[in-house]
Amino acid sequence: MFTDYAKITIKSGDGGNGAVTFRKEKYVAAGGRNGGDGGKGGDVYFEVDPDSNTLIDFRFKKIFKAQNGENGSGGHCYGKSGQDIVIKVPRGTIIKDAETQKVVADLSKQNQKELILPGGRGGKGNSHFATSTRQAPHFAQDGEKGIEKEIILELKLLADVGLLGFPSVGKSTLLSVVTSAKPKIAAYHFTTLKPNLGVVKTKNGNSFVMADIPGIIEGASQGVGLGIQFLRHIERTRLLLHIIDVSGMEGRDPVNDFYAINKELKKYSEKLATRKQIIVANKIDSMQYETLYKKLEDLAKKEGLEIYKISAATKQGVESLMERVANLLKELPKEELINYEDRKVYTLEEEKEPFTITKEKDVWVVDGPAVQKLMGRVNLEDNESMYYFQKSLDTLGVNEALKKAGVKEGDTVRVVDWELEWYD
Numbered sequence: 001m002f003t004d005y006a007k008i009t010i011k012s013g014d015g016g017n018g019a020v021t022f023r024k025e026k027y028v029a030a031g032g033r034n035g036g037d038g039g040k041g042g043d044v045y046f047e048v049d050p051d052s053n054t055l056i057d058f059r060f061k062k063i064f065k066a067q068n069g070e071n072g073s074g075g076h077c078y079g080k081s082g083q084d085i086v087i088k089v090p091r092g093t094i095i096k097d098a099e100t101q102k103v104v105a106d107l108s109k110q111n112q113k114e115l116i117l118p119g120g121r122g123g124k125g126n127s128h129f130a131t132s133t134r135q136a137p138h139f140a141q142d143g144e145k146g147i148e149k150e151i152i153l154e155l156k157l158l159a160d161v162g163l164l165g166f167p168s169v170g171k172s173t174l175l176s177v178v179t180s181a182k183p184k185i186a187a188y189h190f191t192t193l194k195p196n197l198g199v200v201k202t203k204n205g206n207s208f209v210m211a212d213i214p215g216i217i218e219g220a221s222q223g224v225g226l227g228i229q230f231l232r233h234i235e236r237t238r239l240l241l242h243i244i245d246v247s248g249m250e251g252r253d254p255v256n257d258f259y260a261i262n263k264e265l266k267k268y269s270e271k272l273a274t275r276k277q278i279i280v281a282n283k284i285d286s287m288q289y290e291t292l293y294k295k296l297e298d299l300a301k302k303e304g305l306e307i308y309k310i311s312a313a314t315k316q317g318v319e320s321l322m323e324r325v326a327n328l329l330k331e332l333p334k335e336e337l338i339n340y341e342d343r344k345v346y347t348l349e350e351e352k353e354p355f356t357i358t359k360e361k362d363v364w365v366v367d368g369p370a371v372q373k374l375m376g377r378v379n380l381e382d383n384e385s386m387y388y389f390q391k392s393l394d395t396l397g398v399n400e401a402l403k404k405a406g407v408k409e410g411d412t413v414r415v416v417d418w419e420l421e422w423y424d
Contacts, residue, residue: 009150010149022035037125039122040082044087044116046113047087049090095107098151174241174318178318179198197211238275279307306324364411
Protein backbone atom coordinates (compact mmCIF):
# COMPACT_ATOMS: atom_id res chain seq x y z
CA MET A 1 0.00 0.00 0.00
CA PHE A 2 1.25 3.49 -0.87
CA THR A 3 0.68 5.95 1.96
CA ASP A 4 1.70 9.57 1.52
CA TYR A 5 0.07 11.28 4.54
CA ALA A 6 0.20 10.67 8.28
CA LYS A 7 -0.52 12.58 11.47
CA ILE A 8 1.52 11.63 14.53
CA THR A 9 2.46 12.94 17.99
CA ILE A 10 6.09 13.41 18.98
CA LYS A 11 7.56 14.36 22.37
CA SER A 12 11.09 15.18 23.45
CA GLY A 13 12.33 13.94 26.82
CA ASP A 14 11.96 15.83 30.09
CA GLY A 15 15.13 16.96 31.82
CA GLY A 16 15.97 15.22 35.08
CA ASN A 17 15.60 17.08 38.40
CA GLY A 18 18.54 18.44 40.33
CA ALA A 19 19.24 16.82 43.70
CA VAL A 20 19.11 18.33 47.22
CA THR A 21 21.79 16.45 49.13
CA PHE A 22 24.51 17.21 51.69
CA ARG A 23 27.79 15.68 52.72
CA LYS A 24 27.74 13.98 56.10
CA GLU A 25 31.40 14.27 57.12
CA LYS A 26 32.21 15.71 60.46
CA TYR A 27 33.63 19.27 60.47
CA VAL A 28 32.30 20.04 56.94
CA ALA A 29 30.59 23.47 57.13
CA ALA A 30 26.78 23.49 56.72
CA GLY A 31 26.78 19.86 55.73
CA GLY A 32 28.57 20.47 52.44
CA ARG A 33 25.85 20.69 49.75
CA ASN A 34 26.62 18.22 46.94
CA GLY A 35 23.44 17.75 44.94
CA GLY A 36 24.14 16.77 41.32
CA ASP A 37 22.40 18.08 38.20
CA GLY A 38 19.69 16.24 36.34
CA GLY A 39 20.37 14.76 32.91
CA LYS A 40 19.15 16.34 29.66
CA GLY A 41 16.03 14.91 28.03
CA GLY A 42 16.37 13.12 24.70
CA ASP A 43 15.92 15.00 21.40
CA VAL A 44 13.58 14.03 18.55
CA TYR A 45 15.23 13.72 15.13
CA PHE A 46 13.88 12.83 11.70
CA GLU A 47 16.18 11.14 9.19
CA VAL A 48 15.89 10.11 5.56
CA ASP A 49 15.66 6.34 5.09
CA PRO A 50 16.95 5.42 1.59
CA ASP A 51 15.15 2.07 1.69
CA SER A 52 11.69 3.50 2.43
CA ASN A 53 9.18 4.88 -0.08
CA THR A 54 5.96 5.06 1.91
CA LEU A 55 4.61 6.38 5.23
CA ILE A 56 2.62 3.21 5.88
CA ASP A 57 4.43 2.44 9.16
CA PHE A 58 2.91 5.58 10.69
CA ARG A 59 -0.60 4.17 10.20
CA PHE A 60 0.03 1.75 13.07
CA LYS A 61 2.27 3.73 15.41
CA LYS A 62 1.14 7.26 16.19
CA ILE A 63 3.14 8.33 19.26
CA PHE A 64 6.92 8.71 19.43
CA LYS A 65 8.70 9.76 22.64
CA ALA A 66 12.34 10.38 23.46
CA GLN A 67 13.68 9.21 26.82
CA ASN A 68 13.59 11.43 29.91
CA GLY A 69 16.81 12.48 31.62
CA GLU A 70 17.61 10.88 34.97
CA ASN A 71 17.56 12.85 38.23
CA GLY A 72 20.79 14.03 39.82
CA SER A 73 22.06 12.44 43.03
CA GLY A 74 24.45 13.07 45.91
CA GLY A 75 28.19 13.47 45.61
CA HIS A 76 27.77 15.86 42.67
CA CYS A 77 26.64 12.92 40.53
CA TYR A 78 24.89 14.04 37.37
CA GLY A 79 21.86 12.21 36.06
CA LYS A 80 22.21 10.31 32.78
CA SER A 81 20.91 12.09 29.69
CA GLY A 82 17.84 10.60 28.02
CA GLN A 83 18.29 8.69 24.77
CA ASP A 84 17.41 10.55 21.58
CA ILE A 85 14.83 9.12 19.21
CA VAL A 86 15.50 9.06 15.45
CA ILE A 87 12.39 8.63 13.29
CA LYS A 88 13.06 7.31 9.78
CA VAL A 89 11.03 8.66 6.86
CA PRO A 90 11.23 8.35 3.05
CA ARG A 91 13.16 10.92 1.07
CA GLY A 92 10.77 13.67 -0.01
CA THR A 93 8.88 13.85 3.31
CA ILE A 94 7.62 17.23 4.48
CA ILE A 95 7.08 17.77 8.23
CA LYS A 96 4.39 20.29 9.18
CA ASP A 97 3.03 21.64 12.45
CA ALA A 98 -0.50 20.22 12.61
CA GLU A 99 -1.89 23.33 14.33
CA THR A 100 -0.28 26.09 12.24
CA GLN A 101 0.35 24.15 9.01
CA LYS A 102 3.82 25.73 8.91
CA VAL A 103 6.62 23.64 7.43
CA VAL A 104 9.09 22.41 10.03
CA ALA A 105 11.45 20.49 7.75
CA ASP A 106 11.83 19.29 4.17
CA LEU A 107 13.70 15.98 4.07
CA SER A 108 14.51 15.89 0.37
CA LYS A 109 18.27 15.25 0.49
CA GLN A 110 20.13 11.97 0.73
CA ASN A 111 21.10 11.05 4.33
CA GLN A 112 19.48 14.25 5.65
CA LYS A 113 18.88 14.39 9.41
CA GLU A 114 17.01 17.19 11.20
CA LEU A 115 16.54 18.03 14.87
CA ILE A 116 12.82 18.70 15.34
CA LEU A 117 12.25 18.81 19.11
CA PRO A 118 15.03 19.53 21.61
CA GLY A 119 14.93 17.71 24.92
CA GLY A 120 14.45 19.56 28.21
CA ARG A 121 17.53 20.76 30.04
CA GLY A 122 18.42 19.02 33.29
CA GLY A 123 17.76 20.88 36.54
CA LYS A 124 20.64 22.14 38.65
CA GLY A 125 21.43 20.54 42.00
CA ASN A 126 21.44 22.50 45.25
CA SER A 127 25.21 23.01 45.07
CA HIS A 128 24.59 25.68 42.40
CA PHE A 129 22.44 27.82 44.71
CA ALA A 130 24.93 28.36 47.52
CA THR A 131 25.94 31.96 48.23
CA SER A 132 28.00 33.70 50.90
CA THR A 133 24.83 34.12 52.97
CA ARG A 134 23.13 30.86 51.95
CA GLN A 135 25.58 28.07 52.68
CA ALA A 136 23.15 25.13 52.70
CA PRO A 137 20.33 25.63 50.17
CA HIS A 138 17.51 23.17 50.70
CA PHE A 139 16.22 23.48 47.16
CA ALA A 140 17.27 22.51 43.65
CA GLN A 141 15.98 23.04 40.14
CA ASP A 142 13.52 20.76 38.39
CA GLY A 143 14.36 19.67 34.88
CA GLU A 144 12.64 21.43 31.99
CA LYS A 145 9.73 19.66 30.38
CA GLY A 146 10.18 18.42 26.84
CA ILE A 147 7.95 19.58 23.97
CA GLU A 148 4.98 17.61 22.73
CA LYS A 149 3.64 18.35 19.25
CA GLU A 150 1.19 16.91 16.79
CA ILE A 151 2.75 16.96 13.34
CA ILE A 152 1.77 16.06 9.81
CA LEU A 153 3.99 14.00 7.51
CA GLU A 154 3.46 14.47 3.77
CA LEU A 155 5.38 12.50 1.18
CA LYS A 156 5.95 14.40 -2.05
CA LEU A 157 7.48 12.49 -4.91
CA LEU A 158 10.90 13.63 -6.07
CA ALA A 159 10.35 13.59 -9.82
CA ASP A 160 11.75 15.87 -12.50
CA VAL A 161 8.73 15.45 -14.79
CA GLY A 162 5.08 15.01 -13.90
CA LEU A 163 2.48 13.49 -16.22
CA LEU A 164 -0.68 15.54 -15.93
CA GLY A 165 -4.15 14.97 -17.35
CA PHE A 166 -7.60 13.51 -16.92
CA PRO A 167 -8.09 9.80 -16.17
CA SER A 168 -7.56 7.35 -19.04
CA VAL A 169 -5.69 9.76 -21.32
CA GLY A 170 -2.64 7.47 -21.49
CA LYS A 171 -0.32 8.69 -18.74
CA SER A 172 0.34 5.23 -17.34
CA THR A 173 0.87 3.82 -20.82
CA LEU A 174 3.44 6.49 -21.62
CA LEU A 175 5.29 5.86 -18.35
CA SER A 176 5.38 2.13 -19.02
CA VAL A 177 6.91 2.49 -22.49
CA VAL A 178 9.65 4.97 -21.55
CA THR A 179 10.65 3.47 -18.17
CA SER A 180 10.74 0.11 -16.43
CA ALA A 181 7.80 1.10 -14.22
CA LYS A 182 4.86 -1.29 -14.23
CA PRO A 183 1.73 0.77 -13.53
CA LYS A 184 -1.66 -0.89 -13.68
CA ILE A 185 -3.28 -0.07 -17.03
CA ALA A 186 -6.88 -0.60 -18.11
CA ALA A 187 -9.59 1.19 -20.07
CA TYR A 188 -11.54 2.55 -17.12
CA HIS A 189 -11.35 5.70 -15.05
CA PHE A 190 -9.06 5.99 -12.03
CA THR A 191 -7.10 2.87 -12.84
CA THR A 192 -4.10 4.52 -11.19
CA LEU A 193 -4.81 4.98 -7.49
CA LYS A 194 -1.25 5.77 -6.48
CA PRO A 195 1.56 7.77 -8.08
CA ASN A 196 4.13 5.76 -10.03
CA LEU A 197 7.77 6.66 -10.59
CA GLY A 198 10.14 5.62 -13.34
CA VAL A 199 13.56 6.57 -14.67
CA VAL A 200 13.73 7.59 -18.32
CA LYS A 201 17.02 6.95 -20.16
CA THR A 202 17.32 8.49 -23.61
CA LYS A 203 19.49 7.26 -26.49
CA ASN A 204 21.82 10.22 -25.94
CA GLY A 205 22.61 9.08 -22.40
CA ASN A 206 20.39 11.57 -20.57
CA SER A 207 18.22 10.38 -17.69
CA PHE A 208 15.48 11.85 -15.53
CA VAL A 209 12.73 10.75 -13.15
CA MET A 210 9.14 10.82 -14.37
CA ALA A 211 6.00 10.49 -12.22
CA ASP A 212 2.59 9.37 -13.39
CA ILE A 213 0.21 11.46 -11.30
CA PRO A 214 -3.20 9.78 -11.03
CA GLY A 215 -6.10 11.33 -12.91
CA ILE A 216 -7.13 14.78 -11.74
CA ILE A 217 -10.78 15.73 -12.14
CA GLU A 218 -12.67 18.98 -11.75
CA GLY A 219 -12.85 19.85 -8.07
CA ALA A 220 -9.56 18.12 -7.27
CA SER A 221 -8.17 21.24 -5.57
CA GLN A 222 -11.09 21.05 -3.12
CA GLY A 223 -10.44 17.37 -2.50
CA VAL A 224 -12.92 15.82 -4.97
CA GLY A 225 -11.84 12.28 -5.71
CA LEU A 226 -8.26 11.92 -4.52
CA GLY A 227 -7.29 15.35 -5.80
CA ILE A 228 -5.40 16.90 -2.90
CA GLN A 229 -3.38 13.72 -2.30
CA PHE A 230 -2.33 13.65 -5.95
CA LEU A 231 -1.75 17.34 -6.53
CA ARG A 232 0.89 17.51 -3.80
CA HIS A 233 3.09 15.14 -5.80
CA ILE A 234 3.57 17.54 -8.70
CA GLU A 235 4.75 20.40 -6.47
CA ARG A 236 8.37 19.32 -6.82
CA THR A 237 8.40 18.58 -10.55
CA ARG A 238 10.23 21.02 -12.83
CA LEU A 239 8.31 20.19 -15.97
CA LEU A 240 4.73 19.03 -16.61
CA LEU A 241 3.71 16.96 -19.60
CA HIS A 242 0.02 17.68 -20.07
CA ILE A 243 -1.36 14.53 -21.71
CA ILE A 244 -4.57 15.13 -23.67
CA ASP A 245 -6.64 12.51 -25.51
CA VAL A 246 -7.27 13.64 -29.10
CA SER A 247 -8.80 10.37 -30.31
CA GLY A 248 -12.35 11.64 -29.82
CA MET A 249 -13.45 8.17 -28.73
CA GLU A 250 -14.95 9.40 -25.46
CA GLY A 251 -16.47 12.55 -26.87
CA ARG A 252 -14.17 14.83 -24.87
CA ASP A 253 -13.13 18.30 -25.99
CA PRO A 254 -9.31 18.57 -25.69
CA VAL A 255 -9.40 22.36 -25.30
CA ASN A 256 -11.91 22.15 -22.44
CA ASP A 257 -9.81 19.43 -20.82
CA PHE A 258 -6.69 21.60 -21.00
CA TYR A 259 -8.34 24.56 -19.28
CA ALA A 260 -10.15 22.42 -16.70
CA ILE A 261 -6.91 20.81 -15.49
CA ASN A 262 -5.05 24.12 -15.39
CA LYS A 263 -7.90 25.69 -13.45
CA GLU A 264 -7.47 23.03 -10.76
CA LEU A 265 -3.71 23.65 -10.69
CA LYS A 266 -4.21 27.36 -10.15
CA LYS A 267 -6.75 26.81 -7.37
CA TYR A 268 -4.33 24.51 -5.58
CA SER A 269 -1.21 26.64 -6.08
CA GLU A 270 -0.52 29.82 -8.05
CA LYS A 271 3.12 28.81 -8.22
CA LEU A 272 2.27 25.37 -9.58
CA ALA A 273 0.12 26.92 -12.30
CA THR A 274 3.19 28.73 -13.69
CA ARG A 275 5.26 25.53 -13.96
CA LYS A 276 6.65 24.85 -17.43
CA GLN A 277 4.24 22.70 -19.49
CA ILE A 278 4.37 20.80 -22.77
CA ILE A 279 1.09 19.74 -24.36
CA VAL A 280 1.18 16.10 -25.45
CA ALA A 281 -1.58 15.12 -27.89
CA ASN A 282 -1.94 11.38 -27.29
CA LYS A 283 -3.75 8.53 -29.09
CA ILE A 284 -3.15 9.95 -32.58
CA ASP A 285 -3.16 6.36 -33.88
CA SER A 286 -6.92 6.21 -33.24
CA MET A 287 -7.79 9.86 -33.90
CA GLN A 288 -11.28 10.09 -35.43
CA TYR A 289 -11.37 13.80 -36.16
CA GLU A 290 -8.34 15.77 -37.33
CA THR A 291 -10.12 18.93 -36.19
CA LEU A 292 -9.62 17.94 -32.52
CA TYR A 293 -5.86 18.09 -32.88
CA LYS A 294 -6.09 21.31 -34.90
CA LYS A 295 -8.05 22.97 -32.07
CA LEU A 296 -5.40 21.88 -29.59
CA GLU A 297 -2.61 23.13 -31.87
CA ASP A 298 -4.29 26.55 -32.08
CA LEU A 299 -4.59 26.61 -28.29
CA ALA A 300 -0.87 25.81 -27.90
CA LYS A 301 0.02 28.69 -30.21
CA LYS A 302 -2.30 31.03 -28.28
CA GLU A 303 -0.82 30.03 -24.90
CA GLY A 304 2.79 30.00 -26.15
CA LEU A 305 3.27 26.30 -25.37
CA GLU A 306 5.06 23.53 -27.22
CA ILE A 307 2.91 20.68 -28.52
CA TYR A 308 3.89 17.12 -29.49
CA LYS A 309 1.82 14.47 -31.26
CA ILE A 310 2.35 10.96 -29.95
CA SER A 311 0.82 7.56 -29.57
CA ALA A 312 1.98 6.02 -26.31
CA ALA A 313 0.51 2.69 -27.35
CA THR A 314 2.51 2.47 -30.62
CA LYS A 315 5.45 4.65 -29.40
CA GLN A 316 4.98 7.01 -32.34
CA GLY A 317 6.64 10.38 -31.57
CA VAL A 318 7.66 9.26 -28.05
CA GLU A 319 11.41 9.23 -28.59
CA SER A 320 11.60 12.80 -29.90
CA LEU A 321 9.40 13.98 -27.02
CA MET A 322 11.71 12.37 -24.43
CA GLU A 323 14.79 13.94 -26.03
CA ARG A 324 13.14 17.36 -25.89
CA VAL A 325 12.24 16.83 -22.23
CA ALA A 326 15.82 15.82 -21.38
CA ASN A 327 17.21 18.95 -23.04
CA LEU A 328 14.66 21.21 -21.33
CA LEU A 329 15.53 19.83 -17.89
CA LYS A 330 19.11 20.99 -18.38
CA GLU A 331 17.77 24.55 -18.52
CA LEU A 332 15.23 24.34 -15.69
CA PRO A 333 16.75 24.89 -12.21
CA LYS A 334 16.03 22.64 -9.27
CA GLU A 335 14.23 24.39 -6.46
CA GLU A 336 14.02 23.84 -2.72
CA LEU A 337 10.47 23.58 -1.41
CA ILE A 338 11.07 25.83 1.59
CA ASN A 339 13.46 28.54 2.67
CA TYR A 340 15.16 27.17 5.77
CA GLU A 341 15.56 30.65 7.19
CA ASP A 342 11.76 30.91 7.34
CA ARG A 343 10.96 27.45 8.64
CA LYS A 344 9.34 26.73 11.96
CA VAL A 345 11.84 25.94 14.72
CA TYR A 346 10.65 24.59 18.06
CA THR A 347 12.26 25.81 21.26
CA LEU A 348 11.57 24.95 24.88
CA GLU A 349 10.00 28.34 25.59
CA GLU A 350 8.18 28.39 22.26
CA GLU A 351 5.44 30.97 21.89
CA LYS A 352 4.72 31.16 25.62
CA GLU A 353 4.68 34.21 27.86
CA PRO A 354 6.99 33.73 30.88
CA PHE A 355 4.00 34.28 33.21
CA THR A 356 0.34 35.28 33.17
CA ILE A 357 -1.76 37.13 35.74
CA THR A 358 -5.51 36.60 35.92
CA LYS A 359 -8.17 37.08 38.57
CA GLU A 360 -10.61 34.39 39.63
CA LYS A 361 -13.25 35.95 41.90
CA ASP A 362 -11.15 37.46 44.72
CA VAL A 363 -7.95 35.55 44.02
CA TRP A 364 -5.06 36.74 41.85
CA VAL A 365 -3.63 33.82 39.87
CA VAL A 366 -0.01 33.83 38.69
CA ASP A 367 0.91 31.03 36.28
CA GLY A 368 3.04 30.34 33.21
CA PRO A 369 6.18 28.37 32.27
CA ALA A 370 8.69 30.62 34.06
CA VAL A 371 6.69 30.59 37.30
CA GLN A 372 6.06 26.84 37.11
CA LYS A 373 9.79 26.32 36.60
CA LEU A 374 10.51 28.49 39.64
CA MET A 375 8.05 26.54 41.81
CA GLY A 376 9.95 23.38 40.94
CA ARG A 377 13.11 24.83 42.49
CA VAL A 378 11.81 25.89 45.89
CA ASN A 379 11.25 24.11 49.17
CA LEU A 380 8.26 25.82 50.79
CA GLU A 381 9.33 24.53 54.21
CA ASP A 382 12.72 26.29 54.06
CA ASN A 383 13.21 30.00 54.88
CA GLU A 384 16.23 30.45 52.58
CA SER A 385 14.32 28.81 49.76
CA MET A 386 11.38 31.16 50.35
CA TYR A 387 13.70 34.17 50.23
CA TYR A 388 15.07 32.92 46.92
CA PHE A 389 11.48 32.45 45.70
CA GLN A 390 10.45 36.03 46.54
CA LYS A 391 13.59 37.48 44.99
CA SER A 392 13.06 35.46 41.81
CA LEU A 393 9.45 36.65 41.48
CA ASP A 394 10.75 40.19 41.68
CA THR A 395 13.42 39.49 39.05
CA LEU A 396 10.83 38.00 36.70
CA GLY A 397 8.70 41.12 37.03
CA VAL A 398 5.77 39.30 38.64
CA ASN A 399 5.53 41.61 41.66
CA GLU A 400 5.56 44.74 39.51
CA ALA A 401 2.95 43.24 37.18
CA LEU A 402 0.68 42.42 40.13
CA LYS A 403 0.88 46.02 41.34
CA LYS A 404 -0.02 47.33 37.87
CA ALA A 405 -2.93 44.88 37.75
CA GLY A 406 -4.33 46.36 40.99
CA VAL A 407 -3.34 43.97 43.76
CA LYS A 408 -3.91 45.38 47.25
CA GLU A 409 -2.68 44.74 50.77
CA GLY A 410 -4.29 41.57 52.15
CA ASP A 411 -5.31 40.16 48.73
CA THR A 412 -4.81 36.44 48.12
CA VAL A 413 -2.31 35.58 45.41
CA ARG A 414 -2.09 32.03 44.08
CA VAL A 415 1.25 31.21 42.47
CA VAL A 416 0.57 28.07 40.40
CA ASP A 417 -1.05 25.99 43.20
CA TRP A 418 0.31 27.74 46.30
CA GLU A 419 -1.60 30.63 47.97
CA LEU A 420 -0.05 33.51 49.87
CA GLU A 421 -1.22 36.85 51.24
CA TRP A 422 0.02 39.99 49.49
CA TYR A 423 1.69 42.72 51.50
CA ASP A 424 3.64 45.80 50.40
